[in-house]
Amino acid sequence: MENRRLTLYPGIHVRTKLAGDKCAHVANRKNFTHLLPERISFDKIIISNPKIYFMSTDTLSDFYDNYDYTAFWNGRNYENGADEIAVSRLLSIITKDKSVAQLNFIDMGCGPGRMVHIYEPIYKEITLLDSSVDQLKEAQGNVKDVDKSKTVLANVQETTLQNEHYDAALCLRVFHYISNPEEVFKEMNRILKPGGYLILEIPNKLNFKNRIRSIFVKKHKNADFGNQIIKSGREDDLIFVNHNPKDISALLKSSNFEVIELLSVSNFRSTFIKKIFPIPFLLFIEKFTQKALAFFWFGPSIYFLARKVS
Ligand SMILES: C[S@@+](CC[C@H](N)C(=O)[O-])C[C@H]1O[C@@H](n2cnc3c(N)ncnc32)[C@H](O)[C@@H]1O
Numbered sequence: 244m245e246n247r248r249l250t251l252y253p254g255i256h257v258r259t260k261l262a263g264d265k266c267a268h269v270a271n272r273k274n275f276t277h278l279l280p281e282r283i284s285f286d287k288i289i290i291s292n293p294k295i296y297f298m299s300t301d302t303l304s305d306f307y308d309n310y311d312y313t314a315f316w317n318g319r320n321y322e323n324g325a326d327e328i329a330v331s332r333l334l335s336i337i338t339k340d341k342s343v344a345q346l347n348f349i350d351m352g353c354g355p356g357r358m359v360h361i362y363e364p365i366y367k368e369i370t371l372l373d374s375s376v377d378q379l380k381e382a383q384g385n386v387k388d389v390d391k392s393k394t395v396l397a398n399v400q401e402t403t404l405q406n407e408h409y410d411a412a413l414c415l416r417v418f419h420y421i422s423n424p425e426e427v428f429k430e431m432n433r434i435l436k437p438g439g440y441l442i443l444e445i446p447n448k449l450n451f452k453n454r455i456r457s458i459f460v461k462k463h464k465n466a467d468f469g470n471q472i473i474k475s476g477r478e479d480d481l482i483f484v485n486h487n488p489k490d491i492s493a494l495l496k497s498s499n500f501e502v503i504e505l506l507s508v509s510n511f512r513s514t515f516i517k518k519i520f521p522i523p524f525l526l527f528i529e530k531f532t533q534k535a536l537a538f539f540w541f542g543p544s545i546y547f548l549a550r551k552v553s
Pocket of ligand 1: 372
């Protein structure tokens, strides 16, 4: 059996959940190194300091290897359309910038390649990266010209790809699994060419619904919107991280990116609204409000277009 080592840093409380529901609690240990005895016994680790969560990518890839993410989109035509509008709009800003080439593109956490049809016609070489083998296979199946694509099984945080190779990167619906954005930004910065672009989507902790709830709903009063990453519970084995977009903006800047554009996306995501209005109408309004509503951090998704500072 392979040993696995996890290094934790000061000020962190950690609970490790091992097979058979055995738990170990560790609190405030300086540079604590946890040696996991057996790969098989490592189920998940939750770091209960609200700033940092860690989940084994094995858990996540197991989940995505057995998950029909394409089927998840059935009945979500509005949300899918809203993503397509945002990705197309930001790609059109990139392609207008004549100082960058449209050569190498990477989709980080590509899943089944939902956006391949948008970026494939623009770029000469596309890299599909994901931590799930099955998602990669499906993504490859969505590429028309397989000769210009390659798949990479890796973690977005540590891709092992070459330095400064990519003109543009996309990272969509992945950050709800990312509790250490600075590490990921460092890696994105490393693989992007100077002046290269990043299209990043994050789940928005500051969304309008959350803010209204925090005023009127007792349970949500005094909700913490501070500049920190906040976990909200979801599937048993997965973490779900909502990010504060102001915090992400600041982190991008301190990671050598400039933020060029912000979009608020899926602004009308509500079962009630979707029942009343036809999807084409909602997408029509979505198109015209994504930019304006970003000013208010309105929607459940915030898109960043960031550029690596040369
Ligand atoms: C919700 S799906 C989104 C897929 C695609 N980007 C989309 O928007 O349709 C999340 C994908 O990110 C992958 N993923 C999550 N965390 C990752 C990580 N740390 N490194 C690489 N891939 C990751 C998952 O395997 C999954 O395929």
